[in-house]
Amino acid sequence: MKTFIGIDLGSTTTKALILDEDLEMLGKGITNSRSNYATAAAVAKEEALTGARLELFRRGLGGELSSSAAETLMTDLELAIRLEQFLDQLEDLRKTCATQIAPGQDGVLEALDEIFRQIKTEAPDMFTRDARRKSDFFRDIAGSRVMQIGEAVAKQAGIAYDTLINLYDKSIIEVENRPPTSDMAQMFLRAIDRLTTAGSELGLDQSTARTVMQAALDIELEEASQVGTGYGRVTLPFPKDNIRSEILCHGLGAHMMYAGTRTVLDIGGQDTKSIQVDGEGIVENFQMNDRCAAGCGRYLGYIADEMNMGLHELGPLALKASKAVRINSTCTVFAGAELRDRLALGEKREDILGGLHRAIILRAMSIVSRSGGITDEFTFTGGVANNQAAVKELKALVKENYGDVTINIDPASIYTGALGAAAFARRALDS
Amino acid sequence: MDTWVKDMRKLNDIVDYCQTLYDDLNFTAARDWKAAKPGRHVIGYMPTYVPREIIHAAGMLPLGVLGGGDNLEVIHGDAYYQSYICRIPRSTIELAVTKRLNFVDGMLFPSTCDVIRNLSGIWKLLYPDVYSRYFDVPQNFTSAVGGTYYVQELRELAEGLEGISGTKITDEALNRSIDLYNKNRRLVNDVYNVRQVTPWKALSWEVYLLMRAGMVLPVEEHSQLMTDYLAAVQAEDRPKRDNCRVIVQGSFCEQPPLNLVKSIELAGCYIVDDDYMLVNRWLQDEVPTDGNPMENLADAFLNYSGETACKYVPEREDKGKFLIDAVRERRAEGVIFAAPSFCDPALLDRPMLSGALARENIPHISFKYAENSGQMQPIREQAGTFADTIKLWGEA
Amino acid sequence: MTLAAGIDLGTGAVKAVIFDVTDGKINWVSRHIEKIRQRDPHKLAREALDLAIKDAGAEIGDVGYIATTGEAESLDFSTGHFYSMTTHARGGIYLEPEARAVLDIGALHGRAILVDERGKVLGYRMTSQCASGSGQFVENIARYLGITWEEIGPLSLQADDPEKVSSICAVLAETDVINMVSRQISTPNILKGIHMSMAARLVKLLRAVKVTDATVLLTGGMASDIGLVAALNEAMAGQKVDVNSKSHPDSIYAGAIGAAIWGAYRHDKLTRLDELALAS
Amino acid sequence: MSNQTQITTPAASQEVIKDASMLKQKAMIADNYDKLTRAKELGLKVASTYVPGNLNELIMCFDMLNNLPEINAIQNGMRKKSGGMIMDAEKMGHSEDVCTYVKADIGNMAKGSIAPNGKPMPVPDLLLLSYTGCFTFLKWFELLRDQYGCETAMLHVPYTGDGIITDNMRDYVVKQLKEVLIPTLERVSGVKFDIDRLREYLRQSAKAEDDLVWVLKSAKNTPSPIDAYFGGVFYIGPIFTAFRGTPDAVEYYQLLRGEIEQRIAARMGPVTPDGDLGEEKYRLVVEGPPNWTSFREFWKMFYEEGAVVVASTYTKVGGVYDYDGFRHDPDNPLESLAEYCLGCYTNRNLPTRVDMIEQYLEDYQADGLLVNSIKSCNSFSAGQLMIMRTIEERTGKPAAFIETDLVDPRYFSPANVKNRLESYFQMIEQKRRAGGSARAA
Numbered sequence A: 001m002k003t004f005i006g007i008d009l010g011s012t013t014t015k016a017l018i019l020d021e022d023l024e025m026l027g028k029g030i031t032n033s034r035s036n037y038a039t040a041a042a043v044a045k046e047e048a049l050t051g052a053r054l055e056l057f058r059r060g061l062g063g064e065l066s067s068s069a070a071e072t073l074m075t076d077l078e079l080a081i082r083l084e085q086f087l088d089q090l091e092d093l094r095k096t097c098a099t100q101i102a103p104g105q106d107g108v109l110e111a112l113d114e115i116f117r118q119i120k121t122e123a124p125d126m127f128t129r130d131a132r133r134k135s136d137f138f139r140d141i142a143g144s145r146v147m148q149i150g151e152a153v154a155k156q157a158g159i160a161y162d163t164l165i166n167l168y169d170k171s172i173i174e175v176e177n178r179p180p181t182s183d184m185a186q187m188f189l190r191a192i193d194r195l196t197t198a199g200s201e202l203g204l205d206q207s208t209a210r211t212v213m214q215a216a217l218d219i220e221l222e223e224a225s226q227v228g229t230g231y232g233r234v235t236l237p238f239p240k241d242n243i244r245s246e247i248l249c250h251g252l253g254a255h256m257m258y259a260g261t262r263t264v265l266d267i268g269g270q271d272t273k274s275i276q277v278d279g280e281g282i283v284e285n286f287q288m289n290d291r292c293a294a295g296c297g298r299y300l301g302y303i304a305d306e307m308n309m310g311l312h313e314l315g316p317l318a319l320k321a322s323k324a325v326r327i328n329s330t331c332t333v334f335a336g337a338e339l340r341d342r343l344a345l346g347e348k349r350e351d352i353l354g355g356l357h358r359a360i361i362l363r364a365m366s367i368v369s370r371s372g373g374i375t376d377e378f379t380f381t382g383g384v385a386n387n388q389a390a391v392k393e394l395k396a397l398v399k400e401n402y403g404d405v406t407i408n409i410d411p412a413s414i415y416t417g418a419l420g421a422a423a424f425a426r427r428a429l430d431s
Numbered sequence B: 001m002d003t004w005v006k007d008m009r010k011l012n013d014i015v016d017y018c019q020t021l022y023d024d025l026n027f028t029a030a031r032d033w034k035a036a037k038p039g040r041h042v043i044g045y046m047p048t049y050v051p052r053e054i055i056h057a058a059g060m061l062p063l064g065v066l067g068g069g070d071n072l073e074v075i076h077g078d079a080y081y082q083s084y085i086c087r088i089p090r091s092t093i094e095l096a097v098t099k100r101l102n103f104v105d106g107m108l109f110p111s112t113c114d115v116i117r118n119l120s121g122i123w124k125l126l127y128p129d130v131y132s133r134y135f136d137v138p139q140n141f142t143s144a145v146g147g148t149y150y151v152q153e154l155r156e157l158a159e160g161l162e163g164i165s166g167t168k169i170t171d172e173a174l175n176r177s178i179d180l181y182n183k184n185r186r187l188v189n190d191v192y193n194v195r196q197v198t199p200w201k202a203l204s205w206e207v208y209l210l211m212r213a214g215m216v217l218p219v220e221e222h223s224q225l226m227t228d229y230l231a232a233v234q235a236e237d238r239p240k241r242d243n244c245r246v247i248v249q250g251s252f253c254e255q256p257p258l259n260l261v262k263s264i265e266l267a268g269c270y271i272v273d274d275d276y277m278l279v280n281r282w283l284q285d286e287v288p289t290d291g292n293p294m295e296n297l298a299d300a301f302l303n304y305s306g307e308t309a310c311k312y313v314p315e316r317e318d319k320g321k322f323l324i325d326a327v328r329e330r331r332a333e334g335v336i337f338a339a340p341s342f343c344d345p346a347l348l349d350r351p352m353l354s355g356a357l358a359r360e361n362i363p364h365i366s367f368k369y370a371e372n373s374g375q376m377q378p379i380r381e382q383a384g385t386f387a388d389t390i391k392l393w394g395e396a
Numbered sequence C: 001m002t003l004a005a006g007i008d009l010g011t012g013a014v015k016a017v018i019f020d021v022t023d024g025k026i027n028w029v030s031r032h033i034e035k036i037r038q039r040d041p042h043k044l045a046r047e048a049l050d051l052a053i054k055d056a057g058a059e060i061g062d063v064g065y066i067a068t069t070g071e072a073e074s075l076d077f078s079t080g081h082f083y084s085m086t087t088h089a090r091g092g093i094y095l096e097p098e099a100r101a102v103l104d105i106g107a108l109h110g111r112a113i114l115v116d117e118r119g120k121v122l123g124y125r126m127t128s129q130c131a132s133g134s135g136q137f138v139e140n141i142a143r144y145l146g147i148t149w150e151e152i153g154p155l156s157l158q159a160d161d162p163e164k165v166s167s168i169c170a171v172l173a174e175t176d177v178i179n180m181v182s183r184q185i186s187t188p189n190i191l192k193g194i195h196m197s198m199a200a201r202l203v204k205l206l207r208a209v210k211v212t213d214a215t216v217l218l219t220g221g222m223a224s225d226i227g228l229v230a231a232l233n234e235a236m237a238g239q240k241v242d243v244n245s246k247s248h249p250d251s252i253y254a255g256a257i258g259a260a261i262w263g264a265y266r267h268d269k270l271t272r273l274d275e276l277a278l279a280s
Numbered sequence D: 001m002s003n004q005t006q007i008t009t010p011a012a013s014q015e016v017i018k019d020a021s022m023l024k025q026k027a028m029i030a031d032n033y034d035k036l037t038r039a040k041e042l043g044l045k046v047a048s049t050y051v052p053g054n055l056n057e058l059i060m061c062f063d064m065l066n067n068l069p070e071i072n073a074i075q076n077g078m079r080k081k082s083g084g085m086i087m088d089a090e091k092m093g094h095s096e097d098v099c100t101y102v103k104a105d106i107g108n109m110a111k112g113s114i115a116p117n118g119k120p121m122p123v124p125d126l127l128l129l130s131y132t133g134c135f136t137f138l139k140w141f142e143l144l145r146d147q148y149g150c151e152t153a154m155l156h157v158p159y160t161g162d163g164i165i166t167d168n169m170r171d172y173v174v175k176q177l178k179e180v181l182i183p184t185l186e187r188v189s190g191v192k193f194d195i196d197r198l199r200e201y202l203r204q205s206a207k208a209e210d211d212l213v214w215v216l217k218s219a220k221n222t223p224s225p226i227d228a229y230f231g232g233v234f235y236i237g238p239i240f241t242a243f244r245g246t247p248d249a250v251e252y253y254q255l256l257r258g259e260i261e262q263r264i265a266a267r268m269g270p271v272t273p274d275g276d277l278g279e280e281k282y283r284l285v286v287e288g289p290p291n292w293t294s295f296r297e298f299w300k301m302f303y304e305e306g307a308v309v310v311a312s313t314y315t316k317v318g319g320v321y322d323y324d325g326f327r328h329d330p331d332n333p334l335e336s337l338a339e340y341c342l343g344c345y346t347n348r349n350l351p352t353r354v355d356m357i358e359q360y361l362e363d364y365q366a367d368g369l370l371v372n373s374i375k376s377c378n379s380f381s382a383g384q385l386m387i388m389r390t391i392e393e394r395t396g397k398p399a400a401f402i403e404t405d406l407v408d409p410r411y412f413s414p415a416n417v418k419n420r421l422e423s424y425f426q427m428i429e430q431k432r433r434a435g436g437s438a439r440a441a
């Protein structure tokens, strides 16, 4: 079947999305851009292809299962596959770390093995339905575990903590830049086997499942056309005609998600943009932040680092704020200093975080205002839309300033640009 | 008249009252004044100088609009200004579009710099039906040339105001207003003098708030408030700290956050003169209260107004003289240049002024702020080092 | 014996020293340094002080003056506070009597301080808002490149074709660096590029305080980064600034040292005043 | 970075724009710099003054040479020298935040004020501070006076805050001309003022101005034979600088007009550094000065995409001749000088600037407005977002906003500007395809 691929090479994350001929989504994938762009694109695409196979499998199931049972199966399947991939990469990381050990460092290898043994043991629990992960990226999940477990292990073994962490620091980039190598088909079949034996209450027998899966795997996915967008789009190995500005892609993507959208706000890692679109998803006006990266997604990243927290945890903590702390500077670099300033003044972490989220959204609201404000349906996209505290502040401020307008936030909003790009790829076929 | 003024004697009460006025981004005091009698009008003005006497003589309240400070959340203002422009115009716009200035019957934009100048145009585009005027002053200081031009500008301003009120501004009324403002200026100078002599009693941030009150109160009330303050502060017994004495320069337009004023003092510097709210002290001498008032006002402007970055200094030798004189008169030990970020007039003036100070061996430092600066640590550090140096190595 | 303690509470680390100042003779007794790393700085400051006092073989009651500097104005156990530039200037002169300027490069900002031979601050300049030339930034990049703090300097010295970092903002500079990695620029060349851009800013500070023809002592945490020191000297040579920049193994203590010495000075003065008062 | 291909000076770009008019301008500029740098030996006095509201005809009446610091800053910007000069000025204590023209000039002075011909510029005999349309001018000349210590004469040109030139304003300027400037010029130069000489120069000015306006209006053709921004800055050179009122300028504009007539006849587009423009895809109006340090790179982002600027406001800073038909007038010499000063683009209030741009969009059938916001220049930039917003509302045409600087290379971020321009062009294109605002054929 013909597929259309959109790739959004963002400053922090790289997203890939695959559409079929009817503009139905087949799969999507994401990875952090903090590495070689080409690799990032490849990794994201790989993940999107995995998703596509899953989607084809779901379609293949047809009426075999009740919709709720199918939903459960799909979720479990996805988690099982993620776990497999995680373990693969973990093993790769262990091996790479081991090669970095300088000669004569006694006991380091043993300590390392102990750390990885522990992570491996707890891994299955990280990929259960209600597990809370710090992040979706291998770098973040593995990193935080290595550090935490490493501290205890180092103490026990009498090795310097820094020694262990340095090994990790040196290896992670290498590992991250190696696209997954394992055989996808085998992985899928292994996972389906496991789930159908364990979950017999699904009412799906193993051989049917295997047949459907095999069929899904056999469908040939033809890459009819591919369009790139995002910050790094010029570095993509595509012809110029297959590259669209992220403004157009976000506009179209948001329009496809919510046809009534007239204003789109996108807060990404390094830029914030506000886009006005017409009823066809055509861009009428846009505004972006200036060269200063203040108040964008990376700001939250710095804060999370500073507080030793995962990005996913910031929002929930900020939601606990009980008092408004006014933060006026959104300079990313000084965010940490300001934070310490406030902590020293005795403010509570959650209150400061609340203030920081408000500061970001205030800045975004200014850009929205600059692009002409909000008249009708409003869609919030980009990675920061995943952050509940940011969303809360946004909703409040939109209401204060523009009254009761519809506010759309799709759980997959981070893929908006990639969706638009894929749609452009589909259009290219027609023209 | 207003009885509450008479009851107010305690220093704390006066300062609290000023703080309330300062914090009130809705200008309730001015709104109440306007609502108290039908037919009253309020005319807003921005820094640095407008002849408030004329507004007063028209029976109107001059309302100083000095930006939004550090408590206003600016959303729409940023939609009108790029990041490399100072803050005061954007927070002023924010005040306007959030309807906090909707009771103001006219706005004056003095010739302070191109930013305020262009803000006058934005106002005309946003509020075509509200009276607004770019208020120009001459940069030629001879009576025959600049004076003639200025008198006519003042007349045009008066005509504009008459258009709003529907009544003529008589010479008698204007002379009366000049008299009231003369008195107000005397009191302002008294407060500054008291602070100069006993800076540990009249704390700078209190004086600041007291002067800010003059931006929103009728002149009569403001004068009364200063009289009360002077009495209260003399009675106050406050510890004298081992601080050095400085003049703050460059803050004539966008205002520093109050915390900055406090931080300078905390870090060991008594402020013995400043250029905050220059409109209070722009005219350096009494304006005659008889004769042709327009000409008298023009004369005072040409001959007796202070030096600031918005005014041309015709002679090279005179540049910085005003500041050096102030250092001498106030017995200051140093100068702190504190200018708003992106403020062309203040920042372009600074090298010339600091050159003049250096020639006189007067220590000085400089930093920038924004009206909503939140981090005071770098400011304290610089002011503190300055104070340390003067204390550890000063002449004494 | 007059003992004076100096505590420099920075954004990156807490430094505490004990000095013995008797009859004008200045004697460094003990020291302690502790990286902050998301811990309560005030508690750390107290611990550092206690450890330094212990090393000095003394008790808290023996210390005549506890002087603080850095972000420690509100420490409750201090006798007095001096501001960073005052203390770095004095500490700088203590470590390098020839120095006529001190360049303090810490976790978040750089300061150039012009001093005279007695440690008096004659002028200074600080880096403003943007922070790409700071320790924090280098630390982040190092983490990203997968190298340790100690390796930065030596690696930077190996550069053969340094790549310039153009952005003024640390966030954008980070992206620059990411791009460099994907363009396969070698780690030494990236580091050297960063050092060069930092050096350029720092030289600008030095020129702004009008340092000419003098020895500059580097203080603060970054003083131990030999890559930066080399880049600085090159930049100065390139800009024909005739100064010689030096580092000192104890550079990171400069602020604490200055605080202790000024503390002892004030202690002396106050005691004399007290004696005068008693005598009268 | 390839330095070989950059345009160095308007004149030196002749390998690119080879027309006779270009050669003529090059010779004029070279000759002028030659005179300036030899002023002492030629026994000529020099007045430094600004482009907006410059009183070239009056200065000529006293046999004085006209030196323009802004033009020197531009020259240094185009030769990529301004960056270093600005940093020098900052090292001398000037703030990072202020206008970079001033700093480029001051940095240049510290280096001995070398003219483009490699020789040092003379210390001016007079600083003629015509304070028109920009407050920074006032500070700039105070700074220069501080350095040079030479005589300064100030002409205060009031701002037309209500969009009109009042009698009071005109009288004030005329009075200053009579009572301050002319006596000072007489004293400094030793030459007596002769009003008939002034009339003659003004007559020449008006002639050249007619042709200039014709040239600017030629952009109403489709395709436009000129680029009214990137090309425009060359076309306005003579009239904005030391040549207004000279026969050279008259001749230059006649030559230029002839060349453009030919282009129109041949239905040719504008000349670009890479030859004639191919297909004209987008017609734009631009507000704001250009970036000089990456002038060619910047221009390329336009012509590569087939974008032509058909009208610009920057080409009106040294005098607005097209919008309401102002000409220097020999019959009312001093009054017309006053009106000229009062009417320069940045001395007009924001509502008037909006009206002008709106009219350009319509008259020149442009697809939209592009604002190049200059970090340095409050006079231009403060309020541009409001201009943009109002234009969008009134015309329904799309506008875009980019941010650069005149002569500070640190504020030209090519990737950023290109990204916005590309998005803008794609947006216009997308709109057109959707059948919305089809372009007039």
Ligand SMILES: Nc1ncnc2c1ncn2[C@@H]1O[C@H](COP(=O)(O)OP(=O)(O)O)[C@@H](O)[C@H]1O
Residues within 6 Å of the ligand: A009, A010, A011, A012, A013, A014, A033, A230, A231, A267, A268, A269, A270, A271, A296, A297, A298, A299, A300, A301, A311, A312, A315, A381, A382, A383, A384, A385, A386, A387, A414
């Ligand atoms: N799950 C999440 N929870 C909270 N914030 C997130 C999450 N995912 C991404 N973000 C935020 O989104 C930012 C990246 O957004 P993205 O749209 O991918 O940017 P870009 O396109 O520039 O790479 C991150 O810096 C982070 O702040």
Ligand SMILES: Nc1ncnc2c1ncn2[C@@H]1O[C@H](COP(=O)(O)OP(=O)(O)O)[C@@H](O)[C@H]1O
Residues within 6 Å of the ligand: C009, C010, C011, C012, C013, C014, C070, C105, C106, C107, C108, C109, C135, C136, C138, C139, C149, C219, C220, C221, C222, C223, C224, C252
């Ligand atoms: N041995 C070291 N280990 C880690 N960081 C160091 C070391 N030496 C210097 N640094 C650097 O110095 C910085 C702290 O410098 P310092 O002068 O103490 O700054 P501050 O006074 O602001 O805390 C750290 O951010 C780090 O970049």
Ligand code: SF4
Residues within 6 Å of the ligand: A291, A292, A293, A294, A295, A330, A331, A332, A333, A334, C129, C130, C131, C132, C168, C169, C170, C171, C172
């Ligand atoms: S360092 Fe901060 S203020 Fe400076 S450009 Fe970066 S984010 Fe903006």
Ligand code: SF4
Residues within 6 Å of the ligand: B086, B087, B088, B089, B112, B113, B114, B115, B116, B253, B254, B340, B342, B343, B344, B345, B346
């Ligand atoms: S702060 Fe300075 S630049 Fe801003 S409006 Fe005031 S005078 Fe102008």
Ligand code: SF4
Residues within 6 Å of the ligand: D099, D100, D101, D102, D133, D134, D135, D136, D137, D376, D377, D378, D379, D380, D406
């Ligand atoms: S502010 Fe603008 S008009 Fe004024 S000197 Fe600078 S660049 Fe020229």
